[in-house]
Amino acid sequence: MPRLRLSAFVLASTMILTATPGHAINCGKASGRIDRMICADAALQRADAAMNAAYAGILKAAGDAGIRAMLVAGQRRWLAQRDADLGHLDRSGDAPDAGTWRGIVLKAIRDRTADLKRLEGGNPYLPHMVAVARAQRRFAARFTGGAFAGYDTSCSFLPGGDGYSYGCFGRQRYQNKDRVCTIAQDWASGSVTETHFVGRVVGGTLRTTATCSIGGGAGPSCPGPGAGGGKGWGASSAREAPPSRPLPQIDADADFDPEAPWLSACLTASDYPVAGTKRAAHPAAR
Template sequence: MTRLLVAAVAASLLAPSAARAIDCRRAASPLERMICADAALRKADAALGSAYAGLLHGTDDAEIRAMLIASQKRWVAARDTWLGDLDAADARTIVLGAIRARTEDLSGRATSDPARPHWIAAALRQRAFAARFTGGPFAGFDTACYFLPVGQDRVYGCFGSRRFQNGDRVCTLSDDWASGHTTETRTVGRVVDGAVRTVATCTIGGGDDAECPGPENPAGRWTRPAAPAAATASATTAPAGPRALLDVELASDAEAETWLSTCLTDPAYPPPDPVPAAGTEPGSRPPARAGDPNGK
């Protein structure tokens, strides 16, 4: 019993500071002071700290633990940045909802294995998917998270780029938030002379002429560099430091994984855009009827 108690104390001392509830004796920011002054907020913050500590204790995988720590630090930073200057009338309700939502996220269990935390199971699936490809210096995640205004509330959301590499092929899914909606950009690239040169790009939800082709959008088109000079201008060099190779807050769904697999393994991808029928190009006039050169 004594050894178990010592081990538990040691684990709590070694846990990252982000796992602990706010130390109200050292509360410095207006947001921290508001949490410390409210019994319900203090209780919610303590529950969040316990959920996070329990999640960390659910794995001894160093890479997954590093991802979880980075994720929680990112959430705390976003909380302080985006919820720190709310109107007093709304602040308590919004902050309490944000803390409880985060606690629920960290406490979730995997559907296929209820004994395993959902985020740890998701990280293992993410790793297994990436292991199907060679990887390389261009693979990894770039993530940014915000509290977005949704009606009178604030909802935490993460956006960024997921890059996967297979040999000299690099395929990227990027999500961006603007004007109340999300746009996904798909990019096919090839490594040439130590840099990734864009082969083609398209978007989903962008509302422009470069919407991605697919079963629901057969008229979609890829945007391709017009000349080698344009491809060179859009080349991306490898990052100075390693990117995170796991980030469950930028998880890909089954449809995205199918696209990534095709993009990474088919050297002829993307296929040529279909040739539109005469008179169906954007801005064109309908074909004239026989004997009527004006199409009337």
């Protein structure tokens, strides 16, 4: 992730901030199915009000426009996914009864409230989401950044156990000069797979040269922590153009550790994985 190239991000966020989501529902104008459900239920209205209060509180603690814009975008994403994923459960193949559906929505709102109110290390003035964004900035500031760096995050309410949980996955990319190192997380069949990519920018195009996976992905298993050799890495010849628009440079919903030893080595070593070590052939490269 580059040293903050916030100009375009903040400019776009200025318009977002003028219509900050998350305030109490106007039940006189409620149109969506979830909004109507909330307006018809006193407990849901109380939960929604508590979430809105927590959201207003974290916005006050944001500290700067960039983090505030990230929080606004994240809450809008959560609201949109709640309405899309939970708003039509009664039409699904395994449709819950009305009471169960209401309980799923209530739990989702309460879980989001807990996420918004979660504090970092017991510090009563530092919300966890703000701490994550600051840590992402600090790590990115160690490198040059570039057109390929940033967060490409997708979130959904995922079924599991007796309900649904909100999960965010996608690609977290860092760039240092012409080196690009990527962590990608995907959810499928009830489990998470993490894939690591190493690539170089050549003539404006990202050329992935090596890849490995954790948790049963298609490629070879990643080597142990700190290992820089090619053993365990699969060869790749994939190419990719730059994203069509600048990627967000912070995203607290993409909350996984950027301080993995392999990532720092990947971004700073002159050759990573170490040249001359035999690499397992990746299926896509055969």
